[in-house]
Amino acid sequence: MLDTPKLPERHYLNNGHGLKSWLLTKDHKRIAIMYLISISAMFLLGGLFAGAVRLELMTPEGDLFLADTYNKMFTMHGVVMVFFFLIPSTPAVLGNFLIPPMIGAKDLAFPRINLLSLYIFWLGAAFFFYALFAGGVDTGWTFYTPFSSFSSNTNVIPTALGAFISGFSSILTGLNFIVTIHRMRAPGLTWFRLPLFVWAHYATSLIQVLGTPVVAITIIMVFVERAFGFGIFDPTRGGDPVLFQHLFWFYSHPAVYIMILPAMGVISEIVSTFSRKTIFGYSFVAFSSLAIAVFGFIVWAHHMFVAGISTYSALVFSFLSFSVAIPSAVKTFNWAATLYKGAISFETPMLYAYGFFGLFLIGGLTGLFLATLGTDIHLHDTYFVVSHFHYIMVGGAIMGYLGGLHFWWPKLVGRMYSEFLSRVSAILVFVGFNLTFFPQFILGYMGMPRRYHAYPDEFQVLNILSSAGAGVLGIGYLLPVIYFLWSLKRGEVAGPNPWGASGLEWQIPSPPPTENFKVQPVVHGEPYEYTPHVAREANLV
Amino acid sequence: MSNAVAHAEAHGHAVPHDALQHHFETMQQQKEASTLGMWVFLLTEVLFFGGLFFAYLLYRVWYFDAFAEASRTLDISLGAFNTAVLIGSSLTMALAVRSAQTNQRSATVRWLISTIVLGCVFLGVKVIEYADKFEHHHVPGPNFVSESVWAAQEQIFFSLYFTMTGLHALHMIVGVGVMSVVTWMAAKGRFDEHYYTPVEMTGLYWHFVDLVWIYLFPLLYLVERHN
Numbered sequence: 213m214l215d216t217p218k219l220p221e222r223h224y225l226n227n228g229h230g231l232k233s234w235l236l237t238k239d240h241k242r243i244a245i246m247y248l249i250s251i252s253a254m255f256l257l258g259g260l261f262a263g264a265v266r267l268e269l270m271t272p273e274g275d276l277f278l279a280d281t282y283n284k285m286f287t288m289h290g291v292v293m294v295f296f297f298l299i300p301s302t303p304a305v306l307g308n309f310l311i312p313p314m315i316g317a318k319d320l321a322f323p324r325i326n327l328l329s330l331y332i333f334w335l336g337a338a339f340f341f342y343a344l345f346a347g348g349v350d351t352g353w354t355f356y357t358p359f360s361s362f363s364s365n366t367n368v369i370p371t372a373l374g375a376f377i378s379g380f381s382s383i384l385t386g387l388n389f390i391v392t393i394h395r396m397r398a399p400g401l402t403w404f405r406l407p408l409f410v411w412a413h414y415a416t417s418l419i420q421v422l423g424t425p426v427v428a429i430t431i432i433m434v435f436v437e438r439a440f441g442f443g444i445f446d447p448t449r450g451g452d453p454v455l456f457q458h459l460f461w462f463y464s465h466p467a468v469y470i471m472i473l474p475a476m477g478v479i480s481e482i483v484s485t486f487s488r489k490t491i492f493g494y495s496f497v498a499f500s501s502l503a504i505a506v507f508g509f510i511v512w513a514h515h516m517f518v519a520g521i522s523t524y525s526a527l528v529f530s531f532l533s534f535s536v537a538i539p540s541a542v543k544t545f546n547w548a549a550t551l552y553k554g555a556i557s558f559e560t561p562m563l564y565a566y567g568f569f570g571l572f573l574i575g576g577l578t579g580l581f582l583a584t585l586g587t588d589i590h591l592h593d594t595y596f597v598v599s600h601f602h603y604i605m606v607g608g609a610i611m612g613y614l615g616g617l618h619f620w621w622p623k624l625v626g627r628m629y630s631e632f633l634s635r636v637s638a639i640l641v642f643v644g645f646n647l648t649f650f651p652q653f654i655l656g657y658m659g660m661p662r663r664y665h666a667y668p669d670e671f672q673v674l675n676i677l678s679s680a681g682a683g684v685l686g687i688g689y690l691l692p693v694i695y696f697l698w699s700l701k702r703g704e705v706a707g708p709n710p711w712g713a714s715g716l717e718w719q720i721p722s723p724p725p726t727e728n729f730k731v732q733p734v735v736h737g738e739p740y741e742y743t744p745h746v747a748r749e750a751n752l753v
Numbered sequence: 754m755s756n757a758v759a760h761a762e763a764h765g766h767a768v769p770h771d772a773l774q775h776h777f778e779t780m781q782q783q784k785e786a787s788t789l790g791m792w793v794f795l796l797t798e799v800l801f802f803g804g805l806f807f808a809y810l811l812y813r814v815w816y817f818d819a820f821a822e823a824s825r826t827l828d829i830s831l832g833a834f835n836t837a838v839l840i841g842s843s844l845t846m847a848l849a850v851r852s853a854q855t856n857q858r859s860a861t862v863r864w865l866i867s868t869i870v871l872g873c874v875f876l877g878v879k880v881i882e883y884a885d886k887f888e889h890h891h892v893p894g895p896n897f898v899s900e901s902v903w904a905a906q907e908q909i910f911f912s913l914y915f916t917m918t919g920l921h922a923l924h925m926i927v928g929v930g931v932m933s934v935v936t937w938m939a940a941k942g943r944f945d946e947h948y949y950t951p952v953e954m955t956g957l958y959w960h961f962v963d964l965v966w967i968y969l970f971p972l973l974y975l976v977e978r979h980n
Contacts, residue, residue, distance in 0.1 A: 319776040321786040387793045395786040396776075425797045429804035433916065441894030442912035444808060449905040450816060459804050732778070 217707030219626050220721040227726045238323035239726050243330050244309035245624070247300060250333065252693070254296040259686065261289035266648075266679040274666035282665035283350035284366065290353030295375045296337055298605055299382050299467065301613045302474035303389070303420075304333075306620060307413045311389060313717035313724060314407050316398025316733040321391040329384040336378030343367035343374065352663065354464070357445040357456040361437040369438055376431040379424045382470070386420030389413050398716070400735035407715050407739055408497050412477025415501035419466045419473075419508060427463035430456065454519055461512035469508040471605055472572075473501055475612020476543055479565050482619050483547050485713040486562040487554025490740040493546040500539035507536045517588045526585055533583035540576050544569070559711070560631060563638035564615030571607025571645060575600060578653065593663075596656025599649045607645055614641070614692065621696065622710045626723040627703030629695045637695075640688030647681025714740055772948040784950050791954045795961050798924075802965055805917050809972060812909050817976075819903030823910035824976035826891060828882060832974040835878050836966065842871035843963045850956045853949035858942055861952065865936040868959065872929045879922050886911070914973055921969060924962045931955055 224241045228234075234242055264285045268276040277285060308326065312319055320326050343349050349371040351360040360368050393414050397406070434456070436442040443449040445456045484491045491497060513521055513529040547569070556562070578600040581587050591597060618638075622628055651674040656662075660671050667675070709718040716735070720728060770780050777783040813820045849864035890898035892915065893908040901907060935955050938944065944952060 317776065321776075322790060323774075323776065325790075383797055387790060387797070390793055391786050391790045394789055395782060421793055421797050422800055425801035426804045429801050432920070433804070433808070436912065436916055440892075442916065443893055443905075443908045444912050444916070449908045450812075450819075451909055452811070455808060455811060459807070462804075727775075 217705050219705055220723070220725065222725055223626065223721065223723040224726045225625070225723050236327075238319070238327055240308050240312055240320050240323065240326055241624075241724065241726075243326050244305050246330055247304040247308060247333070248624075250330075250337070251297050251300050251305065254292050254337065255689075258289055258292035258297055259689065261285050261292065263682065263686065265289060266682040268665050269667070269675045270672075270679045272667050272669045272672050272675075274664075277665060279665055280350060283352075283663070284348035286663060287350050287352050288344065288348055291340065291349070291371060291375065293605075294353050294467070295378050296333075296340065298471045298609055299378075300333060300385070301471070301609065302478060302616060303413060303416055303470075304329075304381075304385055306478065306613070306616045307389060307409075307416075307474060308385070309624060310620060310717055311392060311410060311413060312396070313720060313728045314410055314715055315393065315396060315401055316716055316729060316735065317392065317396035318727050318729065320388045321396055322388050325384050326388055329381040329388070332384070333378050333381040336374045336376075336381065339370045339374035339377060343370040346370070354460060355431070355434060356460075357434060357437070357453045358447065361434050361445060369435060372431045372434060376428055376435075379428050379431075382420050383424045386417035386424075389417040390421065393417075398733045398735055401716075404495060404498070405735060405737075405739050406498075407477075408480035408491060408494070408501075409474075409477035411498040412473045412480070412501045415505040416470050416473045416477075418502075418505050419470050422509070423463040423466040423470075426459060427467075430459040430463070433459075454516065454521065457516050457519055458513065461515045462509070465512040465515065466505070466508040468601070468604060469504050471609040472612075473504060475568065475609045475616075476501065478612045478616035478619070479547065479568050480543075481713075481715065482561045482565045482615055483550050484740045484742070485619070485711050486559060486565070487551050487556045488742045489550055489554040490738070490742060491546065492549035492552075493542075494739070496542050497546050500542040503539035503542075504536065507532065507539065511536060511583075514583055514588070517585060518592050530583055530585050534580065537576065537580060540572075544573065544576075558635075560634040560638055561615045561619035561711075563635060563642075564611050564618060567638060567642040567645075568608060568611040568615060570642070571603050571611060575603025575607050578603065591656060593661055594656035595652040595660045595662055598662050599652035599656060602649050602652075607649070611641070614638075617692070617696075619711070620717075621699070622706030623717060623722045623724070625700055625703075626706055626721075627699045628706050628710065629692075629699040629703055633691055633695045637688050637691035640684055640691065642688075644681050644684030644686070644688050648678050648685050649681070651675070651677045651681075714742060770947055772943070772950075780947055787950045787954060791957050795957065798961060802917075802920070805913065805920070806968070806972075809913050809917070812906070812913070813972075813976070816903065816906040816909065819901070819906035820910050821977035822901055822903055823891075823907040823914075824974060825978065826889070827914075827974045828885070829974050829978065831878055831882055832970055835875050836970050838871050838875045838878070839963045839966050842868045842875070843960050845871060846956045846959045850949070850953050853939065853944050853952040854946060856944075856946045858939065858944075861939045861944065862936055865932055865939060865952075869929055869932050869936065872925055872932070876922060876925060876929075879918065886915075917969055917973070921962065921965055924965070928955070928959050928962055931958070 224239055227239075228237070234246065237243065264277070265282070268274070268282055268285070274282065308320070311317075346367050349364070349366045349368055351364050351366070351368055355368065355372055360372070393406070393410060433444045437444055437446065443451050445451045445453050447453060480491055480497055511529060511533040513525060514533045517526050517530075578596070582591060582597060582600060618629070618634055655671055655674050655678075658671070660667055706722050708721050710722075711718075716733060717724075719733070773780055773783060777786070845864045845867040849861050849868060852860035852864055886892055890896055891911055893912045897904075897908055897911070899907050932955055935951050938951060
């Protein structure tokens with residue numbers, strides 16, 4: 213960077229103005245931006261529900277909400293966060309924006325289907341909002357039968373249909389990525405030259421494509437039971453509610469990996485860039501993504517150890533659940549080895565990556581407690597479980613997503629955000645997160661069950677700590693909104709490659725032109741080559 | 754038009770085909786992408802129906818007698834007739850794809866229309882069967898009537914029967930809709946031997962829907978017929 217970088221004259225953001233040019237676009241980058249805005253709004257909404265839950269739990273008495281209202285609060289928090297934020301988060305925003313430039317393509321294989329997936333997402337969200345304004349829903353995000361099919365008198369059908377519909381947006385995104393990665397790679401870009409971000413998204417897409425249809429049909433079965441009085445899970449007619457749980461978790465356990473795998477892909481990119489080293493054990497990291505996707509499909513019954521499944525199947529599922537730790541540990545050790553003797557710098561994305569390491573480590577290891585049959589009986593349905601999956605899904609997945617957003621923000625909009633404020637927010641998020649959720653491990657261990665609005669007095673101190681932490685976390689999440697918006701007009705112009713990173717996406721202008729590449733790039737080198745002259749020579753544009 | 758393309762390709766400077774989208778380099782790449790995409794989509798469909806087949810398997814093992822009894826109330830001749838109709842429609846569909854490949858516009862349209870007609874015949878027969886179930890109060894729910902000792906579990910069979918055949922019929926309706934568009938495109942002359950992907954993809958989809966029925970027919974109609 214010898215002279216001050218300037219924004220390119222033509223780029224995807226100014227190629228066409230007005231609402232219509234956005235709503236009818238087929239450009240994967242614009243679709244990604246619309247996803248970003250949509251899921252940010254959903255994240256805010258889900259956060260408000262979480263705030264309501266934490267506010268109620270500041271006192272032992274159930275004094276803020278009625279028990280029924282509280283049930284709706286945590287249900288809607290879960291539904292919004294899982295189906296309308298976490299599942300789309302990294303794939304639909306960062307994956308959508310970055311996979312084509314990372315593999316040297318002009319767009320995803322099916323641009324119209326990409327836009328369709330966004331509209332389907334909006335339609336699903338519309339169903340959810342209908343349920344919300346009609347009085348909410350109280351089944352928990354898991355829709356367990358027979359409560360969801362017969363007992364609950366809240367808006368189960370519109371909520372479940374919202375989840376069903378948004379599932380198709382997820383399927384179409386996954387399908388699009390799989391075909392794109394197979395068929396649209398630039399000449400010379402072999403599978404083992406792909407960025408690990410792309411590998412992670414490939415594994416994620418496999419889960420989206422193989423898992424989501426199963427939860428879709430499960431929701432249909434609940435729907436026909438509730439709407440028409442059919443009986444597939446109805447015990448009075450010989451139906452089995454545990455069958456619902458099997459089918460539900462066949463998707464919903466792998467869904468956790470839909471959330472965490474793309475975040476792992478982000479972390480691989482960040483760690484390599486900010487330690488100026490090629491990733492340690494590239495093929496191990498790549499294959500561990502696939503291994504997580506495969507193992508993820510054969511562990512679902514660990515959610516049901518106390519639901520009356522047989523001891524032998526519980527034993528097998530316990531063993532298989534432990535095996536997921538292997539590819540996860542492979543990744544963690546390889547990232548640590550990448551850092552070793554690297555020229556490490558601590559820009560904001562790297563702070564988020566460090567936050568990810570700490571939180572994912574705790575989240576992953578506490579998962580082993582729950583995979584163990586004996587301890588699970590004590591910990592099942594307590595705050596220990598709540599804390600464990602928040603460490604993975606918030607501590608892991610959202611740290612990765614935010615790290616990625618900070619890493620590629622200059623590519624998205626062409627400008628930098630405030631380095632100072634963003635570091636403050638990264639630290640606030642890390643501290644606030646631990647303050648919120650670490651006490652919940654202790655609460656759960658002491659026996660506080662989840663999903664109640666009142667609790668014994670002796671749990672109050674830890675609950676107040678947790679609620680205070682939620683406040684800090686909330687500020688940590690709101691800060692980026694402020695400095696990202698500020699950066700749009702006033703941020704320093706970033707130039708094509710502000711971090712000196714090695715990927716193909718950094719070789720094109722920021723923000724990129726609509727067609728990404730003026731000429732078809734040809735790839736000669738290996739990924740993550742951090743010798744300075746290689747990056748300069750590879751200048752393709 | 755198609756001759757022009759062949760001519761240009763022979764001389765090494767390809768004139769892009771009308772149907773080539775901007776983000777693909779070649780027609781070959783575009784076609785491979787569509788084909789892979791369709792197969793992945795069919796994979797999701799297998800898993801979609803898979804959940805129902807799994808529930809069917811479980812309850813059939815648990816409540817075999819109820820399933821056998823309920824299955825005997827289905828009209829085997831209508832089911833067999835519909836099976837023949839659907840297999841026939843798969844043949845006409847395959848002929849439509851072949852005609853599109855060999856650039857025979859009117860034959861393509863003719864075979865597509867035949868497939869649509871056969872699809873509608875299937876759906877018509879399904880309406881007759883459904884009406885019969887309503888008449889005999891075999892629809893699960895509060896109005897269900899059965900004399901059998903297995904009355905409760907028979908409702909599970911009929912719940913699965915309606916969900917499975919209902920979703921299958923919905924897939925056929927979607928298929929007929931898509932085929933109508935493709936027929937219109939074929940009549941307009943949008944396809945030639947270099948570009949007939951929509952016909953081929955619709956064909957893949959239609960064969961899949963046919964295949965689902967090939968499984969549904971024995972599982973629902975032929976549970977135990979020998980006594």
